[in-house]
Structure formats: structure tokens, C-alpha cells
Amino acid sequence: MSDSSSKSHLKGYVILDNPRLNKGTAFTEEERKTLGLEGLLPPTVETLDRQVERVLSHLDRKPNDLERYIYLIGLSDTNETLFYKVIMSDPVRFMPIVYDPTVADACLNFGHIFRRANGIYLTKDMKDQFVETLRNWPIKDIRFICISTGGRILGLGDIGANGMGIPIGKLQLYTACAAVPPQHLLPILLDIGTTNDALRADPLYLGTRSTPPSEETVNNIADAFMIAANEVFPGVCIHFEDWKGTDAMRLLDRYRDQYLCYNDDIQGTASIVTAGLATAMQIKKEKFNEQRILILGAGSAGIGIANMIRSAIKMEGISEADSYKAIHLIDIDGLIGKNRKDLNKWQKPYAHDEKIENNLLTIIKELKPTTLIGVSTQGGAFTKEVVKEMASLNERPIIFALSNPTDHAECTAEQAYNWSNGQALFAAGVQFPDVNFKGKSLHPGQANNFLIFPAVGLAVYATKPKRITDDLFVEAAFALADQVDQDARNRGMLFPETKNILEMEVTTATRIAEYMFDHHMATVKRPANIRSWIESLLYNPTYS
Numbered sequence: 001m002s003d004s005s006s007k008s009h010l011k012g013y014v015i016l017d018n019p020r021l022n023k024g025t026a027f028t029e030e031e032r033k034t035l036g037l038e039g040l041l042p043p044t045v046e047t048l049d050r051q052v053e054r055v056l057s058h059l060d061r062k063p064n065d066l067e068r069y070i071y072l073i074g075l076s077d078t079n080e081t082l083f084y085k086v087i088m089s090d091p092v093r094f095m096p097i098v099y100d101p102t103v104a105d106a107c108l109n110f111g112h113i114f115r116r117a118n119g120i121y122l123t124k125d126m127k128d129q130f131v132e133t134l135r136n137w138p139i140k141d142i143r144f145i146c147i148s149t150g151g152r153i154l155g156l157g158d159i160g161a162n163g164m165g166i167p168i169g170k171l172q173l174y175t176a177c178a179a180v181p182p183q184h185l186l187p188i189l190l191d192i193g194t195t196n197d198a199l200r201a202d203p204l205y206l207g208t209r210s211t212p213p214s215e216e217t218v219n220n221i222a223d224a225f226m227i228a229a230n231e232v233f234p235g236v237c238i239h240f241e242d243w244k245g246t247d248a249m250r251l252l253d254r255y256r257d258q259y260l261c262y263n264d265d266i267q268g269t270a271s272i273v274t275a276g277l278a279t280a281m282q283i284k285k286e287k288f289n290e291q292r293i294l295i296l297g298a299g300s301a302g303i304g305i306a307n308m309i310r311s312a313i314k315m316e317g318i319s320e321a322d323s324y325k326a327i328h329l330i331d332i333d334g335l336i337g338k339n340r341k342d343l344n345k346w347q348k349p350y351a352h353d354e355k356i357e358n359n360l361l362t363i364i365k366e367l368k369p370t371t372l373i374g375v376s377t378q379g380g381a382f383t384k385e386v387v388k389e390m391a392s393l394n395e396r397p398i399i400f401a402l403s404n405p406t407d408h409a410e411c412t413a414e415q416a417y418n419w420s421n422g423q424a425l426f427a428a429g430v431q432f433p434d435v436n437f438k439g440k441s442l443h444p445g446q447a448n449n450f451l452i453f454p455a456v457g458l459a460v461y462a463t464k465p466k467r468i469t470d471d472l473f474v475e476a477a478f479a480l481a482d483q484v485d486q487d488a489r490n491r492g493m494l495f496p497e498t499k500n501i502l503e504m505e506v507t508t509a510t511r512i513a514e515y516m517f518d519h520h521m522a523t524v525k526r527p528a529n530i531r532s533w534i535e536s537l538l539y540n541p542t543y544s
């Protein structure tokens with residue numbers, strides 16, 4: 001793929017082979033003549049809309065979403081404009097195909113369905129050549145890198161280099177959801193090895209076949225990457241995604257005050273949960289500080305969520321010390337409590353006095369939460385008894401089953417509504433279908449960080465700040481919640497409808513950008529009208 005600014009000298013197959021320049025059958029007769037394409041394409045000259053029609057009919061004939069994913073990735077590798085034209089034409093339909101949950105299947109099968117490389121693969125042995133390796137990328141103006149080690153992909157655990165589907169998919173959402181121009185995006189898989197024995201034994205596995213090194217070595221490799229990325233792509237924003245939980249938290253702490261970076265699983269997830277809770281508070285006419293929150297899963301997502309809920313509680317005038325009281329977390333060994341000797345430094349502040357047997361139902365009976373959030377990777381952890389107990393404790397229990405993909409969700413929408421007698425304010429990481437409960441159609445929320453990070457990305461793309469702070473994610477959360485109108489709240493909806501996703505992300509990005517200008521974080525001049533300025537920067541999938 002080459003920089004479109006240098007395209008004038010390119011001719012013939014080189015152009016057809018470049019997904020950013022290729023228009024396929026849409027090259028005009030004149031373009032075919034000047035670019036040496038005569039005879040290399042069938043004679044009919046088509047419009048972009050006609051090409052979209054063909055893609056849609058191909059997709060209709062595919063037997064399942066994984067095959068549709070493979071077809072669409074193939075399209076993005078051959079004609080980027082057409083790819084984005086298709087997925088931006090109907091985000092509700094295509095989001096679950098290019099991203100969660102289908103991307104989970106694609107990652108599990110990555111080595112088996114691999115056709116063409118996209119992005120950069122760095123291995124730990126290249127550490128001293130990261131600068132030279134990054135310079136191999138043909139485009140110089142990279143504004144976002146999404147980087148994963150594959151150490152914790154969705155709820156699938158460590159799948160090493162197979163995780164590359166996630167940086168690719170996440171960056172596609174910057175464009176598909178928030179129209180960030182795709183030429184500025186670079187997916188990277190940092191291959192530090194994998195603990196996954198089955199993958200290392202798979203002849204078609206494409207990553208290195210070692211196990212991950214010590215934390216100290218991971219720090220050194222990550223340090224070398226951060227230095228190299230900022231040298232090769234000055235001003236680049238590093239988006240960390242799906243690293244092993246402790247790596248994620250440690251490295252965010254290490255870099256957040258030094259580089260332009262964020263961790264989507266920690267900050268993006270926390271923001272979408274805070275948005276959903278803000279709407280739930282309006283529906284229930286209650287405050288954050290009146291809630292008792294129980295989080296199943298005390299890893300990167302759980303800790304990020306707990307920290308941001310505390311920000312919302314503190315905004316209501318509660319002290320830092322008191323803000324911890326309302327939040328309890330559970331990991332695989334049970335309740336995070338003062339009796340535990342194995343807690344990490346991010347969990348310790350949430351250790352309370354209670355000592356309760358490691359059983360979710362018993363913990364709920366004791367703590368009487370108003371809100372139950374699942375980020376545990378454990379599909380089915382919210383059993384019938386658990387949901388019924390939440391419903392007996394609360395008129396409108398808040399139940400978020402956020403683990404991905406679908407079969408890792410702590411419960412389904414149907415279960416949450418049926419077992420709570422239709423009362424649950426429910427959201428999941430994937431979009432479950434509407435549920436008919438006693439003749440009433442209930443629309444489950446989708447609490448997925450894709451409603452947040454593309455908007456943050458767009459705001460960062462426009463305003464070029466030096467750092468990304470948690471405050472920006474809090475602002476994003478309230479900006480999103482403010483877009484759920486009274487009528488939608490009356491219907492129990494926690495998030496705005498995704499059919500107008502671009503407009504929604506632009507609205508959120510505008511609020512974040514305003515915040516950055518107000519707090520002297522933006523490094524560009526404040527425009528008279530922030531929204532129309534942002535709109536003028538949006539990518540539009542048309543042929544030039």
C-alpha cells in the first residue's frame with residue numbers, strides 16, 4: 001500500500017494491487033488510458049454503487065459470518081474505498097461481521113484463514129531494530145497504532161499472534177464508526193510468544209513458538225516500541241488492546257503521563273459502562289453514590305470500570321476514601337477482601353472487610369448489590385438463581401454481562417429478562433436480539449467500547465493533544481448518555497441506537513474536543529464551530 005500523495009507515477013497492475021488506489025471496474029475510460037489499465041479490466045465501467053450491489057449479493061450467498069468476514073477482509077485488501085462504502089452503508093449489519101463477535105472466530109482460525117498480511121508484526125527478537133522495521137511501513141503520516149500481544153483476546157485467553165485480527169478490526173472501526181481517514185491507521189501485533197500450547201503445536205500457526213518472557217523483559221520490549229513508534233511516527237497515539245490484564249494495567253501506568261496513549265480495555269470499557277449507568281440512573285431517578293456495585297472479574301476491564309464509577313461518585317461530592325465503599329470486585333478466587341494475600345496493587349484499594357464464601361449467589365445475598373457487572377470471561381456465570389436474586393433485591397436490577405464473544409457473556413438478554421420478570425436494565429458486550437417478554441418487545445443494550453474509542457480517536461485526530469486522560473473518557477461517557485432521549489429511556493434503552501453511529505460518534509467527539517480546548521489540551525487553534533470543523537475532517541468513501 002503506498003501513500004496516495006505519490007500515486008502520480010504509478011501505472012498498471014501496481015495500481016490495481018494497491019487497495020487505497022484501486023477502483024476496480026470503476027476506473028473511467030480516460031483513467032484506464034492514462035494509467036496503463038486498458039485490457040486489465042473488463043470493459044464495463046461501473047459506479048461505486050453498482051460495485052456495492054455486487055458485494056452485497058456476494059455476501060448474501062455466503063453460508064456464515066466467518067465466510068462473510070473472510071470475503072470482506074479480502075475486499076479491504078483489494079479495494080479500501082469499496083470496503084468502507086459497504087460497511088458504512090449499514091453499520092448495524094456489518095459491525096458484528098468485521099468485529100465482535102465474528103472477529104473471535106477469525107482470530108481463533110487466524111493461521112488457517114490467512115491470505116494476505118496487513119499491518120506490522122514485531123517480535124521480541126527485533127527489539128533493537130524496531131525503528132528500521134516500523135520504517136518499512138510505506139505511509140509516514142500514521143496517527144494511530146493499535147497494538148496487541150494477543151495475550152488476552154476478548155474472552156478467548158492468550159492466542160498470541162492469532163490476535164492480529166483485533167488491532168486490524170479495532171482500527172477499521174475508527175473509520176467505519178467515526179470516519180477517521182484509514183491511511184493514518186496502523187495495526188501492530190507485538191509477538192512476545194504465547195502460553196497457548198495448542199497453538200504453538202499447530203503447523204499453521206504464524207507466530208513465534210516461544211513462551212512469553214518475564215514482566216521486566218516485556219517492559220523493556222514495550223519501552224523500545226514506544227520510543228521507536230514516536231521516533232518514526234511523531235505525534236502518534238498508541239491504542240493498547242487485549243493485552244494480558246496485568247501487562248495492560250502496568251504499561252498504562254508506565255506510559256500514560258509520558259506518551260499519547262490509552263488502553264481501550266481499561267478506559268474505553270469503563271467509559272461505556274459509565275455511560276450505561278448514567279442512563280440507568282436517569283431511568284431509576286437515583287444517583288451513582290446510592291448504588292452498590294458488584295463486579296465479577298477484577299482484571300483490566302473490572303479495575304478500569306471500578307475506577308471510573310468512582311470518578312462519577314466523586315463528581316457527586318463523595319470523598320476519595322468513601323468512593324471505594326460502594327464497589328466490590330470478585331476474581332476467580334472470590335471476593336477481593338482484606339483477608340486475601342494475592343491481590344495486585346490495582347485490586348488492593350478495593351479490598352473490604354467482608355469475608356464471604358466464593359459463591360456469587362451467596363455474595364449477592366450478603367452484599368445486596370443494585371448493579372451486577374460481568375467482565376469475567378465466564379460464559380453463563382449469571383445463573384437463573386443469581387438473576388432472580390438481583391430481581392428480588394431491586395425493582396430494576398442493573399445487569400451488564402459484558403464478556404465477549406457471545407458464548408462468554410455471563411448471561412444472555414433472554415435469560416436476563418425472563419429471570420428478572422422483564423425488570424432488568426440489561427446490556428451485553430454483543431448485540432443480542434430483541435426479546436419478546438409477555439407481549440412486550442425489549443431491546444437489550446450493547447455495552448461495547450466501540451461506542452467510545454472511535455469518538456475519542458476522532459477527537460484526538462482533530463485536536464492533536466499531547467496526552468489522553470481519564471477525564472476525556474468520563475466526558476465521553478456523559479456525552480453518550482446525553483444522546484439517549486426520554487422516549488428511549490422510557491423504553492429501557494441505555495445507549496443511543498447504533499443505526500446513526502457516525503452522527504453519534506461525531507457528537508461525542510465534539511464534546512471531547514470541546515473539553516480538550518477548554519482544558520488547554522488541544523495543540524491546534526480552537527475553531528469557531530467545533531462540530532462543523534470536525535465534520536470537515538471526516539473520511540468519505542468515494543473515489544477521487
Ligand SMILES: NC(=O)C1=CN([C@@H]2O[C@H](COP(=O)(O)OP(=O)(O)OC[C@H]3O[C@@H](n4cnc5c(N)ncnc54)[C@H](OP(=O)(O)O)[C@@H]3O)[C@@H](O)[C@H]2O)C=CC1
Nearest residue numbers: 154155245297298299300301331332376403404429448449
Ligand atoms: N464489552 C466490552 O466492551 C468489553 C468486554 N471485555 C470482556 O471482559 C472480559 C475480561 O476482560 P479483562 O478484564 O481485560 O480480562 P482480564 O484477564 O484482565 O481479567 C479477567 C478477570 O476475570 C476473573 N475471572 C476469570 N474467571 C473467573 C470466574 N470463573 N469467576 C470470577 N472471576 C473470574 C479473572 O480472575 P483471575 O485473574 O484470578 O484469573 C480476572 O480478574 C473479556 O471477556 C472481554 O471480552 C473487555 C473489554 C471490553
Ligand SMILES: CC(=O)C(=O)O
Nearest residue numbers: 154242265404448449
Ligand atoms: C470489546 C473488547 O475490547 C473486548 O472484549 O476485549
Ligand SMILES: [Mg+2]
Nearest residue numbers: 154241242265
Ligand atoms: Mg478489547
